[in-house]
Amino acid sequence: MTLLRVSIAARAPAAMAQTLARILGGEALPFPPCPGAWIAFARDDGGTAVEVYPAGTRVTKGPDAVAFQGGPPRRAASATHLTVASPLAATEIETLADTAGWTARPCERGPFTCIEVWTGEGLLIEVLDAAMLSDYRDGMAAANWRAMYGTEE
Known part of the structure; x- marks a missing residue:
């Protein structure tokens, strides 16, 4: 999918x-x-x-x-958030967010790292540059999740 x-x-x-x-x-x-x-x-x-x-x-x-x-x-707060891949470098992502008046910060999520972007509307967007996307694809698989968090099949 x-x-x-x-x-x-x-x-x-x-x-x-x-x-x-x-x-x-x-x-x-x-x-x-x-x-x-x-x-x-x-x-x-x-x-x-x-x-x-x-x-x-x-x-x-x-x-x-x-x-x-x-x-x-x-309401302003929601569980909804997005994770998107960007062709830009992390520094460019942070600059764009800053220009828009948004908050951007690097964050470790366990199986991947992202730039955590909070829009002025309270929406969380996890943005991945090319290296982050590669790690995301390696880490975000059901088998890796089970191994990391000890969950059963």
């Missing part, structure tokens, strides 16, 4: 998508199916993208296809 697309909400969807697109080495564009939404595409990555909806948007089952409804924004 390959995760190709995910959606998040933001108070400033265009700004969020534009910064995410820079981190992903791609570009951000409006997302017309949802008014006010934007989409951040990864560079040359076969369709990997992050849709950024206006805060409060609900994705619902419409009569024929997905529908979007507005509503009040949900």
